[in-house]
Amino acid sequence: MNKTSPDSMTRRRLLLSAAAAGAAPFAGCVTAPNSDAGVDAETRPPIVFVHGNGDSASIWTTTIWRFESNGWPRERLHAVDMPYPNARADDAKEQPGSSSIAEYTAYLAAEVKRVLAATGASKVILIGNSRGGYPIRNFIATGGAAQVSQVVLGGVPNHGVWAHNGFLPGSEFNGVGPFLTRLNAPQGPNGHEVPAGIRWLTIRSDGYDKYAQPDGVWIGQRGTPTNVSFEGPALKGADNRVIAGIDHRETSFSAQAFAESWRFITGRLPTRMTVAPEFEVVLDGTVSGLGLNNREGSYTTNLPLEGATVEVYATRAATGERIGEAKHRKTIGADGRWGPFKADGPQTYEFVITAPGYATTHIYRSPFPRSSRVVSLRAERIAAADRDVKALVVMSRPRGYLGVPRDRIVLDGTSPPAGLPSGVAGISEARLKLTSAASRAVEGEFNGEHIVGRIWPAADNHIVVLELTT
Numbered sequence: 001m002n003k004t005s006p007d008s009m010t011r012r013r014l015l016l017s018a019a020a021a022g023a024a025p026f027a028g029c030v031t032a033p034n035s036d037a038g039v040d041a042e043t044r045p046p047i048v049f050v051h052g053n054g055d056s057a058s059i060w061t062t063t064i065w066r067f068e069s070n071g072w073p074r075e076r077l078h079a080v081d082m083p084y085p086n087a088r089a090d091d092a093k094e095q096p097g098s099s100s101i102a103e104y105t106a107y108l109a110a111e112v113k114r115v116l117a118a119t120g121a122s123k124v125i126l127i128g129n130s131r132g133g134y135p136i137r138n139f140i141a142t143g144g145a146a147q148v149s150q151v152v153l154g155g156v157p158n159h160g161v162w163a164h165n166g167f168l169p170g171s172e173f174n175g176v177g178p179f180l181t182r183l184n185a186p187q188g189p190n191g192h193e194v195p196a197g198i199r200w201l202t203i204r205s206d207g208y209d210k211y212a213q214p215d216g217v218w219i220g221q222r223g224t225p226t227n228v229s230f231e232g233p234a235l236k237g238a239d240n241r242v243i244a245g246i247d248h249r250e251t252s253f254s255a256q257a258f259a260e261s262w263r264f265i266t267g268r269l270p271t272r273m274t275v276a277p278e279f280e281v282v283l284d285g286t287v288s289g290l291g292l293n294n295r296e297g298s299y300t301t302n303l304p305l306e307g308a309t310v311e312v313y314a315t316r317a318a319t320g321e322r323i324g325e326a327k328h329r330k331t332i333g334a335d336g337r338w339g340p341f342k343a344d345g346p347q348t349y350e351f352v353i354t355a356p357g358y359a360t361t362h363i364y365r366s367p368f369p370r371s372s373r374v375v376s377l378r379a380e381r382i383a384a385a386d387r388d389v390k391a392l393v394v395m396s397r398p399r400g401y402l403g404v405p406r407d408r409i410v411l412d413g414t415s416p417p418a419g420l421p422s423g424v425a426g427i428s429e430a431r432l433k434l435t436s437a438a439s440r441a442v443e444g445e446f447n448g449e450h451i452v453g454r455i456w457p458a459a460d461n462h463i464v465v466l467e468l469t470t
Contacts, residue, residue, distance in 0.1 A: 057079035067262075109144060141195065278370045308353055362456055382461065416430075
């Protein structure tokens with residue numbers, strides 16, 4: 001421990017005091033309705049969070065923290081972890097490492113059944129991001145409506161990412177394909193696109209969502225009209241909200257999106273927008289990997305990486321250096337879980353994953369203010385194109401994209417890092433290829449969040465990940 005640092009207990013007290021001082025009612029972006037329906041903790045229904053394409057349950061970490069910080073019981077907050085989270089190119093055709101919309105819907109239906117049985121509730125609230133909105137809508141349309149009270153859809157491409165048959169006509173993302181054509185068929189005398197009896201909220205950007213763009217640049221079709229507008233995520237019959245300047249992922253994971261969701265669900269504004277720190281922090285989650293033996297053409301899974309080893313080290317926030325021996329070590333079993341690990345809330349950590357066929361993956365993280373069971377870890381591989389570099393550093397923002405010039409982004413002293421395009425934000429990683437593997441600190445910054453890691457040599461099959469929380 002740094003000699004100038006206060007002890008662990010004092011640091012916790014300082015953090016709690018600072019957070020309490022910073023807690024203030026949210027104002028400005030939403031208007032509080034008069035209703036206070038559903039705000040009593042004892043009567044709050046369970047919420048099931050549904051992630052999007054290629055994502056995992058961990059992407060909801062900060063959203064869950066915000067719900068908890070405003071009094072929603074932890075045991076009534078659940079996030080699914082779809083084993084194969086990527087959609088097929090053609091929904092009707094088998095594709096290795098991918099799932100059909102029917103498979104994702106069945107997985108969600110099983111989770112809803114489990115949550116209702118565990119909580120004794122009669123209905124759930126479903127909150128989905130991007131592709132995660134598709135199984136929600138399909139579940140309701142195919143018999144699940146009686147089990148759902150409210151739905152929140154953030155950045156869901158409800159009218160497709162494109163709407164023509166010149167590109168992947170059988171994809172679930174095609175607005176004129178069979179799936180969305182069926183789902184969006186007008187219902188009732190007003191031609192609504194959502195069934196009656198359930199309250200619906202959609203959240204979209206004003207024009208900064210990469211998957212609600214009139215040009216096909218983000219699907220590799222630059223110059224080709226998508227036939228989709230900025231309003232693509234909106235649904236007739238829903239409460240459709242717009243938040244200026246947010247990107248595709250921020251439609252669900254930003255503080256503004258949380259405020260809109262809370263207002264919609266409870267009928268009033270959240271008490272606080274900040275995350276309330278806990279005195280004791282216990283972390284857990286799953287370890288997963290990639291579907292093929294090489295980085296090119298590999299696909300993401302949320303399957304347990306059985307046999308991998310996870311080590312957790314406390315680090316010095318200013319240098320990324322380890323403080324003593326590993327605080328936690330575990331060989332991953334069939335359930336994929338790497339915890340539980342009792343953490344020090346204000347402490348920074350390095351998570352190290354070793355597994356056959358993977359690079360030794362060093363993941364550096366900011367402090368964890370609250371407990372979580374969805375701290376997912378993923379082992380990485382070094383691509384063949386990067387084998388000649390001395391060291392490889394990836395700064396990753398799972399809950400949003402890296403916007404130039406919208407955001408302040410610094411990686412190892414360079415702002416913005418190389419390879420980030422200007423305009424609509426649509427890339428979540430910045431990569432740094434170094435010509436020296438000399439051990440030293442490497443720092444990433446995103447809008448005030450700083451993460452410091454250490455350089456590890458790629459020649460010895462190491463990869464460094466600076467994973468942002470915000």
